[in-house]
Amino acid sequence: MTMKVTALYVYPIKALRGIKLKSAQISPQGLSHDRRFMLYEVRPSTGELKKIQLDSHPLCALFEQQIVHGPRDGEPNIIVRFIGSDPAQAVATNGEDNSLKVSLEPDTGSLERIDVVLHGSPASAYRMGDTYDVWFSQRLGVPTILVYLGDGRRAVLGKTLLPKPEQRQEGWVSSLTSYITGSQGAPSAKSTPWLTFSDVAPLLVASESSLREVRSRFSEGGRVEMYRFRPNIVVDGEGEDAWAEDFWAELAISPGDGDGAEKHVLQLTGNCVRCTSLNVDYETGRPAAGELGQILKKLMKDRRVDAGSKWSPVFGRYAFLDGRHADGFSVTVSVGDDAEVTRRNTERSIWDWPGL
Incomplete structure (x- = not known):
């Protein structure tokens, strides 16, 4: 049928x-x-990376994503918005907009390479940088890094x-x-x-x-x-x-x-x-x-x-x-x-x- x-x-x-x-x-x-980017929690004592997923970090459900294209060159970006409204989830952002723009196709030439593992399958990826890490860390309440797979591959x-x-x-x-x-x-x-x-x-x-x-x-x-x-x-x-x-x-x-x-x-x-x-x-x-x-x-x-x-x-x-x-x-x-x-x-x- x-x-x-x-x-x-x-x-x-x-x-x-x-x-x-x-x-x-x-x-x-x-x-x-799809899933070209991923968040990892950084354990302060060891620097160990822990994958961030909904089961362990339910606050992820409060982040909306939208794909937009630039008005001039058409460059695709993700606009991420944090929609938490509970006072316990309030973030001191010094009046900044509660959204973040991430290029869907970032230039990796200046990005730091980092080795990550997901479900036992390793990959070489790229750290997107401090701006992104701070934004997500503030809202998730744990030290967080954003990584981009780029030319990496998982088996x-x-x-x-x-x-x-x-x-x-x-x-x-x-x-x-x-x-x-x-x-x-x-x-x-x-x-x-x-x-x-x-x-x-x-x-x-x-x-x-x-x-x-x-x-x-x-x-x-x-x-x-x-x-x-x-x-x-x-x-x-x-x-x-x-x-x-x-x-x-x-x-x-x-x-x-x-x-x-x-x-x-x-x-x-x-x-x-x-x-x-x-x-x-x-x-x-x-x-x-x-x-x-x-x-x-x-x-x-x-x-x-x-x-x-x-x-x-x-x-x-x-x-x-x-x-x-x-x-x-x-x-x-x-x-x-x-x-x-x-x-x-x-x-x-x-x-x-x-x-x-």
Whole structure:
């Protein structure tokens, strides 16, 4: 059955609020600009870096992001705004605007290189500098640095998350077809998939039908919004029941404006196992009170379906664009595009990212 793409989200600075898009360029590393920046807490006594994410730093929910383009040269920037209003979260800023502009494509020539690690996968990145570090440190209440991935790359450590060889061959055919028909980028020798600061895969796909089932468990189900689950691509349509995506192996997306349109294939390779970030209140920047603080617990009852992570509930599927595309290749995906499950697994995926 054909579904529709109903939402697209990008998160330029990891852990902060996402940006909802109508259309996006998608490459082998996910949506354009997705999770190219990340915040780390600096332990004062040791200088050790600790990743900043919603589960450990719920104040991240109070930072909005917006992508804007300069009026002259069109240079893309992120405008970050801190929207905390609680007196306990007040920041002494000497009257400065409570927003920060960050170039989406900074010149790294003068930036300090720094080695960082996310989920055991290391990368060489760049410190953005004191201006950014001070701004975030004041608002998060801990010594913080902002880093930019730039030309760094993180390895995919989970073996079962990688597209299988036969799927990569399909990806080669798809990329060749795209090149002939004019899609951006040309295929080249087979490349090994790599990551930005996305957790374990470039894309996260979620379904509206599963969200509706989650909402049915709450008296105020409408307050359980999709953004809590932090997907990149959301799909919906008749014929796919709640949790059907547990077995999706391949999802083909094509423009919804007529037959014969080119299809862009996603390989869905693993489950997204969930943590306490689901319970964060996006209005207060704290763990939610009442029912909204019980989302993870309610999913625990029957959604611990991955034998590789038996204590964590599953919502959504991790994905790669095709199985293999050259760096620089990208396709356009828009809200309203058709989405069709073209291959299903007969058995559930098993989580295998070491140490996570």
